[in-house]
Amino acid sequence: MRSTVTIFKKEFGGFFVSPIAYIVISIFLVLTGWFFFSTFFLYNQADLRNFFSLLPMTFSFVIPAVTMRLFSEEFNTGSYELLLTMPVSATDIVLGKFLAAVAFVAIMLLPTLSYGTFISFLGDLDPGPWIGGYVGALLLGGAFAAIGLFASSLTHNQIIAFIIGMAICFTLTLLDKMLIFLPEAVLGIFQFIGADTHFQNIARGILDSRDILYFLSISFVMLYGTHLAVLEKN
Numbered sequence: 001m002r003s004t005v006t007i008f009k010k011e012f013g014g015f016f017v018s019p020i021a022y023i024v025i026s027i028f029l030v031l032t033g034w035f036f037f038s039t040f041f042l043y044n045q046a047d048l049r050n051f052f053s054l055l056p057m058t059f060s061f062v063i064p065a066v067t068m069r070l071f072s073e074e075f076n077t078g079s080y081e082l083l084l085t086m087p088v089s090a091t092d093i094v095l096g097k098f099l100a101a102v103a104f105v106a107i108m109l110l111p112t113l114s115y116g117t118f119i120s121f122l123g124d125l126d127p128g129p130w131i132g133g134y135v136g137a138l139l140l141g142g143a144f145a146a147i148g149l150f151a152s153s154l155t156h157n158q159i160i161a162f163i164i165g166m167a168i169c170f171t172l173t174l175l176d177k178m179l180i181f182l183p184e185a186v187l188g189i190f191q192f193i194g195a196d197t198h199f200q201n202i203a204r205g206i207l208d209s210r211d212i213l214y215f216l217s218i219s220f221v222m223l224y225g226t227h228l229a230v231l232e233k234n
Helices: 002-015 019-043 049-067 072-077 079-084 090-122 127-152 158-177 184-193 195-203 209-233
Strands: none
Touching (some): 019 090, 049 158, 072 158, 090 209, 127 209, 158 184, 195 209
């Protein structure tokens, strides 16, 4: 556990050394701010539905950009071999990096809490969807962070890691939008695999164990795949 915390501190601090973190946060806040305030000013609606409805698509682009360097940069520079000389296991490394990425996503979401405060001054803020939306955002962010970490463990190139991670996240986000093109026999399977439906359920304030289990399962599978990929590099 102590080794995991050490890796976490190293990686989380490393995010803010690079300008990429500040660029990613800025892009995220500009995009989400536009989603929120365009609904308010153009349609005269003071709610968070538009913000949460487009969050999976935004995360599909932003989170792989955050995670793309976590393994691929170390593989490319050779610093991963140096890391292996420390008294840490592959599990410590994977969990430490994953927790750092999730913490970064939480920091990225923090300024958006002001949207709810803004709405509360103008009208009634329903706490159920507001709380559910952020619980879902953290679960979705964790799942996509695990996907991005897995993509980064597959290659020495950050750009390739970003493309792989983004492709997987976009596919999971858009999968339930393409059900009309699939045979009826497999609709249930692909509907369950799609991430957007599970996120929107939670964002409506419905905490269903199936939706929570979905995101936890995606995170576990991707982290296990990352662990296997890292072990091959040892």
